Amino acid sequence: MSAHEIGLSIRGGTKVYPGTIALKAADFDLHMGAVNVLVGENGAGKSTMMKVIAGVEQLTQGKIIIDDQEVTFRNTDEAVRHGIGIVFQELNLFPNMTVAENIFIAREKTRGGIDIDKATQRSRTRALMAQLEQDIDPDDLVGDLRVGQQQIVEIAKSLAHDARILILDEPTSALSAAEVDILFRVIADLKKRGVGLVYISHRLEELIKIGDYITVLRDGVITGARSMDGVDVDWIVRNMIGESGKDFPKEIHHPFGDEVFRASHISLPGPGGGLAVNDVSLSLRKGEILGVYGLMGAGRSEFLECVIGRHGHATGTVSIDGQPLGEKSVAGRIRRGLALIPEDRKNDGLVQILSIRENMTMSSLARFTKAFHLSLRLEKKTVADFVKRMTIKIASPEHEVSSLSGGNQQKVVIAKALMTDPKVLLMDEPSRGIDIGAKAEVFRVMRQLAADGLGIIFVTSDLDEVISLSDRILVMSNGRITGAFTQQEATNAKLVEASAIGHKKEQTTEEPA
Amino acid sequence: MAEQNTAASSFSSSDALLILLKARTFIALILVFVFFALNAPNFMSTANMVIMSKHVALNAFLAIGMTFVIVSGGIDLSVGSIVGLCGMVAGYLLLNGLDIGLGWTMHFNTVEICLLVILVGVLIGAINGFLITQLNVAPFIATLGTLYVARGAAMLSSDGRTFPNLNGNAEYGSETFRWIGTGHVLGIPFSIALLIVVGCLAGYIAARTPLGRHIYAVGGNERAAGLSGIKVNRTKYFVYIFSGFCAALVGLIISSQLVAAHPATGDTFELNAIAAAVLGGTSMSGGRGRIIGTIIGAFVIGVLSDGLVMMGVSSFWQTVIKGLVIIAAVVIDQAQQKVQARVVLRAQAALDK
Numbered sequence: 001m002s003a004h005e006i007g008l009s010i011r012g013g014t015k016v017y018p019g020t021i022a023l024k025a026a027d028f029d030l031h032m033g034a035v036n037v038l039v040g041e042n043g044a045g046k047s048t049m050m051k052v053i054a055g056v057e058q059l060t061q062g063k064i065i066i067d068d069q070e071v072t073f074r075n076t077d078e079a080v081r082h083g084i085g086i087v088f089q090e091l092n093l094f095p096n097m098t099v100a101e102n103i104f105i106a107r108e109k110t111r112g113g114i115d116i117d118k119a120t121q122r123s124r125t126r127a128l129m130a131q132l133e134q135d136i137d138p139d140d141l142v143g144d145l146r147v148g149q150q151q152i153v154e155i156a157k158s159l160a161h162d163a164r165i166l167i168l169d170e171p172t173s174a175l176s177a178a179e180v181d182i183l184f185r186v187i188a189d190l191k192k193r194g195v196g197l198v199y200i201s202h203r204l205e206e207l208i209k210i211g212d213y214i215t216v217l218r219d220g221v222i223t224g225a226r227s228m229d230g231v232d233v234d235w236i237v238r239n240m241i242g243e244s245g246k247d248f249p250k251e252i253h254h255p256f257g258d259e260v261f262r263a264s265h266i267s268l269p270g271p272g273g274g275l276a277v278n279d280v281s282l283s284l285r286k287g288e289i290l291g292v293y294g295l296m297g298a299g300r301s302e303f304l305e306c307v308i309g310r311h312g313h314a315t316g317t318v319s320i321d322g323q324p325l326g327e328k329s330v331a332g333r334i335r336r337g338l339a340l341i342p343e344d345r346k347n348d349g350l351v352q353i354l355s356i357r358e359n360m361t362m363s364s365l366a367r368f369t370k371a372f373h374l375s376l377r378l379e380k381k382t383v384a385d386f387v388k389r390m391t392i393k394i395a396s397p398e399h400e401v402s403s404l405s406g407g408n409q410q411k412v413v414i415a416k417a418l419m420t421d422p423k424v425l426l427m428d429e430p431s432r433g434i435d436i437g438a439k440a441e442v443f444r445v446m447r448q449l450a451a452d453g454l455g456i457i458f459v460t461s462d463l464d465e466v467i468s469l470s471d472r473i474l475v476m477s478n479g480r481i482t483g484a485f486t487q488q489e490a491t492n493a494k495l496v497e498a499s500a501i502g503h504k505k506e507q508t509t510e511e512p513a
Numbered sequence: 514m515a516e517q518n519t520a521a522s523s524f525s526s527s528d529a530l531l532i533l534l535k536a537r538t539f540i541a542l543i544l545v546f547v548f549f550a551l552n553a554p555n556f557m558s559t560a561n562m563v564i565m566s567k568h569v570a571l572n573a574f575l576a577i578g579m580t581f582v583i584v585s586g587g588i589d590l591s592v593g594s595i596v597g598l599c600g601m602v603a604g605y606l607l608l609n610g611l612d613i614g615l616g617w618t619m620h621f622n623t624v625e626i627c628l629l630v631i632l633v634g635v636l637i638g639a640i641n642g643f644l645i646t647q648l649n650v651a652p653f654i655a656t657l658g659t660l661y662v663a664r665g666a667a668m669l670s671s672d673g674r675t676f677p678n679l680n681g682n683a684e685y686g687s688e689t690f691r692w693i694g695t696g697h698v699l700g701i702p703f704s705i706a707l708l709i710v711v712g713c714l715a716g717y718i719a720a721r722t723p724l725g726r727h728i729y730a731v732g733g734n735e736r737a738a739g740l741s742g743i744k745v746n747r748t749k750y751f752v753y754i755f756s757g758f759c760a761a762l763v764g765l766i767i768s769s770q771l772v773a774a775h776p777a778t779g780d781t782f783e784l785n786a787i788a789a790a791v792l793g794g795t796s797m798s799g800g801r802g803r804i805i806g807t808i809i810g811a812f813v814i815g816v817l818s819d820g821l822v823m824m825g826v827s828s829f830w831q832t833v834i835k836g837l838v839i840i841a842a843v844v845i846d847q848a849q850q851k852v853q854a855r856v857v858l859r860a861q862a863a864l865d866k
Contacts, residue, residue, distance in 0.1 A: 310740060334742035348740050351733035353800045362730055363741040365723035374721045395860035403857040416741065 012062035037211035055079030085158025095143030257286025266316035278479035291470030337423035407438020549820035569815030575786035578756030586799030587652035594663035596779030599764025604676030604774030622686030638757025642750035694770030732799030
């Protein structure tokens with residue numbers, strides 16, 4: 001194993017964001033001609049480290065070394081010049097351009113620097129697609145491709161620029177099983193050609209299968225780094241969550257009340273045909289925490305969005321306290337006692353340029369309004385109450401909400417939902433992108449709310465989180481519910497198995513006859 | 514110890530800078546006033562103040578409506594044409610009444626005419642809102658379309674001619690129409706009094722009603738606003754209707770002041786309104802802006818152009834200077850955003866320690 005030379009190193013890498021330290025004095029070696037696996041929970045600092053290598057972000061302290069020379073990447077261009085390519089988790093493609101145009105974006109093949117040589121771009125693209133065993137036409141619009149195919153285009157983009165180092169950030173999260181196999185063959189091929197790969201994923205079995213070296217991160221600190229020989233899931237998990245385990249609050253035991261919420265036969269057409277949510281039915285009792293586990297793209301977020309009324313064309317009925325809701329609009333459903341904490345805090349949860357106070361009261365202004373007059377005094381008082389109750393760390397409620405750290409922003413979103421006096425709280429990835437301390441506090445708040453009789457449905461892709469926090473667990477895969485467990489029954493293995501059911505089916509149904 | 518002192522002083526200096534930047538439009542207004550008071554004869558006379566205020570009021574009405582639209586994340590290019598069309602409607606109703614068929618012609622008194630004209634403005638605003646919310650037309654394009662349609666309709670209403678001598682007719686109770694442009698309330702010209710009322714109303718809506726908060730939220734982040742239960746479409750309807758309402762008021766005032774209605778009236782007024790809003794600190798990307806800032810912005814522009822006229826500066830130079838002032842305003846606005854973010858982040862960082 002030591003035959004692999006080191007292509008890039010980080011020494012003492014520290015990255016500070018306003019409010020959080022994403023990476024603390026990290027030492028990382030990237031081996032060439034091998035797959036370097038990177039693993040850790042959400043917010044552990046994996047993506048930050050990769051962004052630093054790819055020139056998207058710059059280290060606050062520490063250095064990057066390539067071939068014994070210290071380098072600094074001020075932007076992605078400089079990183080690309082050093083042969084570094086990255087495929088982000090969120091795809092960076094232009095849906096209105098063709099595959100070939102996307103692959104050569106900003107580095108177009110030209111004649112004399114002006115005229116784009118479309119023929120060369122097309123033939124190069126065709127060669128790349130042949131290498132990747134994909135039947136994608138260079139002139140197809142990227143927007144017309146399936147997500148899995150778009151991922152392949154992203155990879156082809158990096159390959160087109162002769163990347164010596166290729167970073168793949170959760171490349172399989174949106175791929176079907178057949179596409180994953182192709183990706184793994186491509187990776188093996190790249191390895192043989194001496195390319196150094198960095199592979200980030202949450203699927204531990206996958207990592208062990210494909211990796212040569214492994215680095216584990218927890219809260220911005222590297223907690224384990226070694227070659228993959230003899231590594232098992234246990235070792236990874238131990239390093240990921242630490243010996244002490246997660247500091248989740250002990251369960252406050254309390255009896256459940258009557259059924260407070262029922263969703264029957266919810267379906268939603270997906271963007272690329274098929275159903276994003278496929279006939280999902282579930283019920284929830286007062287004081288119960290229902291965890292919904294599944295992989296990215298399983299339709300969990302879409303289901304919550306159907307319930308809150310964001311998708312007008314969704315079918316099925318939603319009932320609160322046994323009463324079916326006639327209201328189709330978000331406003332109507334909030335009034336009836338539903339509240340959503342969206343997954344994408346920045347784009348769906350908060351109005352960044354408004355103040356903390358204005359964000360918090362956005363859903364519940366009626367509470368402070370007599371006729372049409374808004375009582376600012378009452379509003380301020382209520383905001384101060386919630387800031388205290390949720391232990392939100394703020395200098396002033398009049399500051400812009402964007403100045404807060406992720407955890408505090410999340411608490412503002414939760415406070416906004418709670419101000420509407422909901423009966424049922426829908427939480428989409430409530431712990432996403434917040435540090436471990438804030439996580440524990442968010443979970444404590446969830447427990448407390450449930451004990452007060454609130455019904456909570458929360459969506460997560462974190463196994464430990466779903467098992468330790470839920471009273472009951474549903475697993476979704478490919479738009480359907482594929483498993484239901486009580487807290488006692490649930491194990492990591494069972495949940496992972498159930499979350500893969502939909503993809504296996506998809507593979508068989510999509511195979512051309 | 515010394516370090517602490519410097520830290521403390523840098524705190525207060527950037528805080529002071531922030532206050533200065535926030536009050537920049539007001540400071541600009543004072544500077545403009547002082548400059549012309551010293552350089553233009555008779556500038557500070559009461560008569561001139563009244564005339565100037567009347568000029569400013571016209572733009573200020575439009576700018577108030579425009580502020581709501583821009584804060585909600587949109588733009589309304591049609592207001593200038595609405596001014597023209599509403600003036601023509603007022604003139605037509607005064608001179609000809611409304612032929613309702615069967616040889617009958619209905620004549621209206623002043624109040625009825627005002628209400629009908631306002632209805633026209635509100636309707637065009639509602640059409641803008643319909644195009645933008647229901648048919649998903651980008652605000653720029655939708656209101657560009659209504660700009661042309663309304664201007665064309667104004668031309669068609671008289672074949673491009675002016676409606677002259679809008680003195681009204683005592684027989685129909687419309688002889689008071691001229692009062693709109695010339696009358697006084699409590700010693701203040703009516704148009705100024707009306708501006709104060711509309712300005713206070715708009716300021717109240719913006720600061721103290723849920724509707725106002727919704728306008729800011731929709732402009733700041735439409736998706737988040739929608740998911741928070743804000744009725745986004747209803748909010749957008751309101752801002753365009755309110756903008757149309759303001760434009761109708763201006764149409765009435767101008768036709769009354771001139772005692773005539775010309776179909777080209779209000780040409781490019783929308784640009785002056787946008788300029789006043791931006792000068793007053795309204796962000797073109799939505800979510801930020803204040804009514805009082807806009808009114809001060811309208812005064813800066815109005816005082817600047819009237820003052821330059823009094824000094825005998827060529828109107829070509831006036832245009833150049835107006836453009837430079839607007840650009841400078843936006844550049845300073847960017848600086849303010851940076852300073853503000855720094856001050857807030859530091860306060861937050863101090864707390865996290």
